[in-house]
Amino acid sequence: MRQFYKNVKLDAETMRFCAECEICGKKEYGLKIPFLCRGIRTLTRCEKGTANKISQALYNRAKANSTQVIAIKMNQCKHCYLWVCDNCYDNKDEYGACSKCEKKESEV
Numbered sequence: 204m205r206q207f208y209k210n211v212k213l214d215a216e217t218m219r220f221c222a223e224c225e226i227c228g229k230k231e232y233g234l235k236i237p238f239l240c241r242g243i244r245t246l247t248r249c250e251k252g253t254a255n256k257i258s259q260a261l262y263n264r265a266k267a268n269s270t271q272v273i274a275i276k277m278n279q280c281k282h283c284y285l286w287v288c289d290n291c292y293d294n295k296d297e298y299g300a301c302s303k304c305e306k307k308e309s310e311v
């Protein structure tokens with residue numbers, strides 16, 4: 204899960220946390236950015252971890268929760284460890300494979 208945490212980013216348009224499928228780029232959304240963190244300066248500081256205590260705590264909690272919410276919607280390939288959406292994931296593979304790894308194996 205810690206690896207996935209790094210993939211969770213801010214989506215400035217919707218003011219939500221999101222992560223992209225590493226193959227097709229489809230976005231999956233998590234929670235909204237807490238209201239207290241939404242100023243441009245505050246938000247930049249929150250990302251760096253240098254915001255004031257309250258904003259930082261709200262931000263960290265929302266990001267951690269979003270990571271869990273998004274991770275449920277996405278799949279991690281057991282071969283290359285990419286995080287991908289349902290469309291790019293093959294559940295029929297014994298371990299679970301992304302569409303890239305799926306192709307590789309059928310070529311062999």
Ligand SMILES: [Zn+2]
Nearest residue numbers: 224227288291
């Ligand atoms: Zn995808």
Ligand SMILES: [Zn+2]
Nearest residue numbers: 280283301304
């Ligand atoms: Zn893969």
